[in-house]
Amino acid sequence: MATAQRTYLEMREPSALRSARVADPTIRVEHAADCFPALWRFLYSEVGRKYRWVDRLGWTDERIRSHLDNDAVSIWLMTVKGTLAGYFELQRDADDGIEIAYFGLFDEFTGRGLGGHLLTVAAETAWRMTSHRVWLHTCSLDHPAALPNYMKRGFTLFKTEEYSL
Numbered sequence: 001m002a003t004a005q006r007t008y009l010e011m012r013e014p015s016a017l018r019s020a021r022v023a024d025p026t027i028r029v030e031h032a033a034d035c036f037p038a039l040w041r042f043l044y045s046e047v048g049r050k051y052r053w054v055d056r057l058g059w060t061d062e063r064i065r066s067h068l069d070n071d072a073v074s075i076w077l078m079t080v081k082g083t084l085a086g087y088f089e090l091q092r093d094a095d096d097g098i099e100i101a102y103f104g105l106f107d108e109f110t111g112r113g114l115g116g117h118l119l120t121v122a123a124e125t126a127w128r129m130t131s132h133r134v135w136l137h138t139c140s141l142d143h144p145a146a147l148p149n150y151m152k153r154g155f156t157l158f159k160t161e162e163y164s165l
Contacts, residue, residue, distance in 0.1 A: 002165040007147060009155035010135040014127040016154040020116030024080070027114070029121045032075040032087075037064040040075065043087045047104035051142045052165070076125065078105075078118050085109040088122040090129065097133035098126035104143070115149050123153060 011017065032039070041064065044056055059067075067073060072092035078085045086105035093099055100122050105114055126134040136155065138146045151157075 003162050004165055005140040006137055006161050006163055007139065007157060008135065008137045008159040009150050010133055010158050011123065011155050012133055014124075016156075017120065017123050017127070018152060018154045019120045020113070020153065021120055022113045022117045026081040027078065027085075027117065028080075029076055029078045029118065029125075032077050035068055035075040037061040037068070040064050040068060043075070043077075044102065046106060047086065047102075050107070051104075051139075053102075073101075076122065078114070078121075080109065080114070085114060086118050088118065090122070090126055092129065093135075095133070096130060097135060098130045100126060100134065100136040103136065110143065110145070115143075115145060116153065119149055119153050
């Protein structure tokens, strides 16, 4: 049986964020206030296709709608020159922290510094929603730049675990 490593990272104060912005006025990150199940499914499946994001693939439209209707969840879309480039999902946890639950770019937009830019915006947005903790997790199956990006932005490791695939 194959295994992977999951790494949990956190930021405990907004001043820990090390910004990485791309100076391009065509980049926009906006709240998808009316995200619908087909869009959510597309984001999740396409961004996560290479990285074995499978946990939510079997969700029904009703389950997705229930998830999206939860006030603790918000979806944010990045566009470049009007083209969808990536997204992140924020979720308030039981301790009133904010998890960057999902984060990623479409393949066509990797390698251009946009991951650092999007993560900067995700962390800033999360900090506007909480006062004490922003966190996320990644795994050994994610894009090789994911963990270095998180650490360069100021997230610090707080737990690792092995799990079976």
